Every structure is written in C-alpha cells, then in structure tokens.
Amino acid sequence: MSQPVDTAVSAVRTYIAQHRVAFLDDLTEWLRIPSVSAQPDHAPDVRRSADWLAAKLEETGFPTVEVWPTPGAPAVYAEWPAADPGAPTVLVYGHHDVQPAAREDGWDSEPFAPVVRDGRLYARGAADDKGQVFFHTLGVRAHLAATGRTTPAVHLKLLIEGEEESGSPHFRALVEQHADRLTADAVIVSDTGMWSEDTPTVCTGMRGLAECEIRLYGPDQDIHSGSFGGAVPNPATAVARLVAALHDEHARVAIPGFYDGVVELTGRERELFAELPFDEERWLRTAKSHATRGEAGYSTLERVWARPTAEVNGIGGGYQGPGSKTIIPSSAMVKLSFRLVAGQDPEHVRKAVGDWVPAQLPEGIRHEITFSPATRPCLTPLDHPALRSVVRAMGRAFGTPVRFTREGGSGPAADLQDVLGAPVLFLGISVPSDGWHAPNEKVDLDLLLKGVETSAYLWGDLAEHWRHAP
C-alpha cells in the first residue's frame, strides 16, 4: 500500500477512536426501543424508532431527512448530495425494525436492555440490523473528517425501512412511490454478514423468500379419539403427511415446478466457495445443530447460499399442554418458508405450492393457504466495479484479503434492484455467531468499528473508480 492510503487510514481511525463512545451510547439508546414490527402492540415503538433515527441522521449532517409513512411501519429516508454533480449516487439500505424477543426465550439479559460483555454488545437488533445501519453515521463523518470534505464524495442516500422483519409488506410500494427520489447507480445493502472475525468477505447475493401458512380443517370440533379414532381423517396427521411430502428422498423439494428457472452455480462460483476456510464442525456449532442434512449433490455452503429450500417454521394442532387429551383435533396448521435463488419467480412458486397442497390432502380435510408478500432473490455479478470498491474498502479496514460469499437469508434488496434498475451490493460486518433472530443476539464491537471504517473508505473509492453513468 502507498503512503497516501496509510495517511487516510490513520485519519479515519483517529476520528473513529475519538467518537467511539458517543457512537456506542447512541446505538445503545436506539436498541432500547423494542421496534418489533411483527407485533401490533409494538407499532408505537417502531414509529419511535423511526423518529429516533431521523433525528440522529439530521445530527450526523444529512441535509434532507424524512420519515416516510407506509400503511404499516414508517421508513426513514435521508440524502446528502456530493459537491460534484457527476459523482455516482449510492443508496444505502437497512432496516430499523427487529425480530420479536422475550427474556424467557433463553436470553441471558433483557433483549431490549443492551449490555456489553467481553467486547460484545448484546441486544435484539444489535447486529440485525440497527448496528449495521448505524455504523454509516460515524462512517460518513469519518470520511468527511479524513478527507477534509464538507459533503460526501458520492451522492449518498439512505433508506431504512421499518417492516423488514415482517416481510416488508409495503416496501415495494414505497420504493415505487418514491422511485424518483431513490434513483441510484448502486444499492449498498447493510443487512448481511461476513464469513468470520478473521475472514472478511463480501456477499454477492441473497436468497429470496416466499412464505405461507396452511391451515387444515377436519372435524367441526375436537372429537373423541376412542369413539371415532381410526375412521375419520385427522387434520394433524394430514398436516404431517403434507410436510413429509415436501421433500423427496434426496432432500430435494418435491413440489412440481419449484425449481423452474433456477440459475445453477457456475464452476467459478463453486471454486470461490470452496476457497473459504469452511470447517463443518465449527459451522455446526454456529448453527447449534448436530448434523448437516440437505439436498444431495451440494456442499453445505452451496445448500445455504445457492440452493432453494422449503423449511417448516412452525407446526401445530390439537392438544399441546401437559398430560394427555384423547382427541382428534378439529384443525392443524403449518408455517412454511421457501428460500428462492436467482431465476426463481416468487409468483410461480406461490402457484406451484397452491396447486400442490390440495393434491396432498385426503377427502374430508378442508384447507386454507395464506401467503405473505414474497421477497425476490438477487445476485451481484462478480466483475461489477462497485463490488470491486466494496472489496477494496473492506480490505483497507481489515488489512486482509476479502473473499466472496452469498447470504442464505432474504431481504427486500431485490425490490430496489427491480424498481430502481440498480445493481445491489452487500456490505456487512456481522458474523454467524451473532444470533440473528435468536436469543442473545449480539454484535462484536471491534467488527462494528471495522464497519464504520469500511463505510468511511467506501465513498471515496467509489467516486474515484466508478464514474456516474459509465
């Protein structure tokens, strides 16, 4: 590395060191707001979270900050134009809502009372996604301070939505409504992670998501399993047989048409995945699981990053309390989620599921399927110039080679890709052990500050290497 880079690095790091405490205090304050979008009684908290972030972005220096209402929870939008009109425009995406959390789920401390233990900040939303949204606030300030600028090197836009953990039901409409404000040359999604503390990586794609709840109805009320057992269809048995029919003996999804359009992995991508220091034992510890299991013919990483899946998120029916109750239940349900990969159309999957379910059911079992709004998959070309900038910025922050991953999870980034026609890139510093959607979610403070640093380098690199409308 040449001397000017070292100077820039030093200036960024000095600025971050000086503002670290206030930054963490602010983040802690935000994490105290239980902005759980899936629980209606937390709607006021989600609104409060949006207002809190808007105020903080104004304080950061964004000249334009707006809270955008939706029929559900509000999003926060901010703009900070570059002095050079020819600079590229970058839209940062994240979310300020969080997954549900309760102490009794297995948290060691209150999920909405953030605490630092061993250099890690524990709270619901610490990694997913408040921490990873918030590092851009100090990042852009460090960028300005280190380069002596008063405005960012790129036209910077932020869109931080409030319904990501509820499936972003109004996000696409919001993006369509404000498409003229949101135009960008690239979208930087700040809602993913990297390989590990030691192996910084850039994610090049996310899976999509289609979800549904299927309810099956048998007898009009719970009936006596002695008087009627063995002679009428049981909806709990039917739901189990439905779920069992989801996968064939190779653990492939057995719904006809499910794989239509799937973009298969290239040899180069399989090589890049194979270069990662994958340790199955360690991965299993992170997954808190006791064996791997998945589609035949694919590695574990290929299964979670590049292959579509069908998973049961919840199943229920009949008596689940203590002791026994000798009934045939009147109904049963299952919540299914399908992860989708590039080339799969959520609407097509929805139709395939809708056609498949009734064909699995015995006579006398009625069904209802409710689909949640779907999320499309997305994939960044490996040779995209903005992707190369992200890789360089991250390399400077971490001081080690940056490798490539994908993300098994899903986000509404694909809607931005669709509506704005801009490529989507991913910048994340969370690690797999951060416990997204799980008890004891946390973010490592050192990594969080590497995120700040990456953000600080990225805007200059993009302006330098990638001109507007190339």
Added chain:
Amino acid sequence: MSQPVDTAVSAVRTYIAQHRVAFLDDLTEWLRIPSVSAQPDHAPDVRRSADWLAAKLEETGFPTVEVWPTPGAPAVYAEWPAADPGAPTVLVYGHHDVQPAAREDGWDSEPFAPVVRDGRLYARGAADDKGQVFFHTLGVRAHLAATGRTTPAVHLKLLIEGEEESGSPHFRALVEQHADRLTADAVIVSDTGMWSEDTPTVCTGMRGLAECEIRLYGPDQDIHSGSFGGAVPNPATAVARLVAALHDEHARVAIPGFYDGVVELTGRERELFAELPFDEERWLRTAKSHATRGEAGYSTLERVWARPTAEVNGIGGGYQGPGSKTIIPSSAMVKLSFRLVAGQDPEHVRKAVGDWVPAQLPEGIRHEITFSPATRPCLTPLDHPALRSVVRAMGRAFGTPVRFTREGGSGPAADLQDVLGAPVLFLGISVPSDGWHAPNEKVDLDLLLKGVETSAYLWGDLAEHWRHAP
C-alpha cells in the same frame, strides 16, 4: 316364551311400577351432588356422593357396604351373598363421579338441578354413570320381590369408583389391594351404552389405550431459516415425517410389531356388526366429520370397534402465533394415542414404538418418549355363558332381539379383568344422543327402567345357566 317367564316378567314390572317414583326421587337427589372428580374444589362433593350411595345401598339391603378411600376420591363397595354357596359371583362396576359441567357450556338447565322434559331426565351424570349404577338398586329389589327370595340368586358385589372421569389414577391399585374381596366369576360393567332407542345391544369389548408424547430436539435453539435452512435437520420436519410414517398407504399402522397378537374379527362378528342399522351419513354427523377414512378392508364400525389405531392428539413445534417467524425450531413434539384391541399387549406396543421412533429420525435429531400408564383392551367371547345371560335378560326387558356392538373408547374395566382374572361383560342402556361429557346430558326414563328390568332378570338367569367354577 313359556308361561313361567311371562309370570316373572309381570311380577318384575309390577314391582318396578310400584317403586318407580321413589327410585327416580332418589336418583334425582344423587344427581344434585356435583361429584366432579377432575376439579379439586369438588372433592368434598365426590366424598358426599360416595357416602350418599353407601347409605342408599344399605337401605337397598346390601348387608356389607363400605366406603374405600384412595389417595384421590373414594370408591363404594357393597356385597350381598346368595343363599346358595355354589352360585356364581358377579361384580358390578360403575362410577359415581361425573364430568365437569357448567350452565354456560350450553346447558338448557342447571347441570346439577335435574329436570324431566319429554320423558327424559336431564342432569350431569344422568347417563354417565349415576343412572346406570343406580338402576341396579331397584333391579335387585325387583329380582327379590318377583322370585320371593331374601337374597340374590348370585353372590352380588358392587364396586363404584370415584375417579373414572379423571382417568382412574388409583383404580388398579385399589383393585389389587382388595383383590381377595373382589374375586368374581364375571364382571358386569354398567358404564356403556347401546346402539339406539330401537336397537338394544350388548357391548362385547372395549379398546385399550397406550399414549405417549414424543419430543424431538434439533438445533440447541431456534435458528435462522435463511442462514441455515436447507443444510441442517429441522425437528418440525422430522416430527412430520415421523407422523407421516405412522401409517402406510392402506392406512394401516406401519410400526413393525404393532399388530402382533391382534385378535382378528371372525366372520360371525363381522356379520353381527353388519346387521346393525348403520347409516354412514348420520354417523358422520355425530362424528362432526366430513369423510370416513381408515384402514383398508374394514368398515367404519370395524375400524372404531375392532381395529387398533394410531392417532395424533396434538402436534407442535416452532412459531404458531400470528404472522411469520423465519426460524428452524429447536424442538417439536407430538402426542400419540394408540387404541388397542384384544390380543395386543400394551407393553409390547410400547416397546415397538420405542424401537420404531429412533429409526425414523435423521442424524442430528435427538428424541425423548414419555409413555402414560396404558389401559388394556377387553373382549367378551360371544359364546360366554354370562354374555348369553345378559342378552337374554335384556331381550326379556326390551322384547326385541338384542344385537352386539363394541366400544371404541377405553376404560378401567380391563384392570378388573387383569387383576381378578374374570371375564368382563357390558350392560348399558344409554344411547349415543345422551350427551356423555357434553351439555344437556340426559337419560331416557323408559330406557332407564328397562335397565332396572334387565338387572332384575339377570341374576336369576345367571344362577340358572352358569354354575360357579364350571
């Protein structure tokens, strides 16, 4: 019928007509006692019910009447020896506790304030089981009056327990404790019903019951279905596949060894079932179900009465609340009940299930199985002399041919069979519309008096046709 029979019938009927009012007044008084064994605050009422019955049995003439305590609710025991030491000994079983009931459950009158409407006595316990216990008191008096005896023609014993509606948790121990007092040549269970008002029937068997709860454990906590989905075993999927594997494509239970020892229906039994005026549409309305479904090769009645089953009483795992939660759950459970038929050994079934479950599970899924105490099946041979006496006594009372049924449910009668080594027979006059365990439970007064009459004929018939220790 020969003249002596007509005389006997006439004498019995005359006696019953003379004592009908006092009998119903007494029963009404007993039904006012809310002896709900499942509700701890009714424990004094269950004790009061036992004391009331004991006093009434003394008044009836039983020389020995005892209230037998248990760790739960007390049972009532009574003995009335025959003059002839060589007469057979018959033990009548019933229960004096009742199901919970509250006006707001849908009763048209107070459940513990008996009322007669249209020749039917409405009250909790009217049919299940106080009415069917109590008809023996007038029955034995009518037997004595009509035959000029001072003691019954058989050695008569009564055991009326107080915890049947709570699963008879202390019944087997009570029977074992008093086995020497309870010895009998036959057990008459007065706690079942008959086909319909127009079709008197004798039940020849009850199914047994083995129940278990199976818990499956996958990841150590709920994990993100995006990050890990498709690559680790999901316990909710595993529980579904387990349940789906319970039955083969012919709806037969697929657990190896499950059918070991099953006493198959004889051609004669199938003919007897087929003689019943079975209306599938009407049966489905009673079952509140929308189709029949069961083991291939058997009719609906054969499926519920004479075939063993595996039913799911409850299934659960993961997120069952509103909206979605994209997790792979850490655990899932299912409650299974197996109805057993004659020849099946609950211990053998338990072992078969215990061996089968782990063989269905993928690597990485841990399991626990908890079995509840089992109830054995019981079956009266069609050619048993005591059964023939019951059929004759009932035929005289009803004046129409008596047909045969079985009972799909399970009861503690099998404990008497096991411990005492005596065959179990069933004598009941309740009909399916009597609303056992439901609001507006009732007993038809004409049928109740036919029960009295059957009881009056039975003891003489047994003594005449079936000598002790044949």
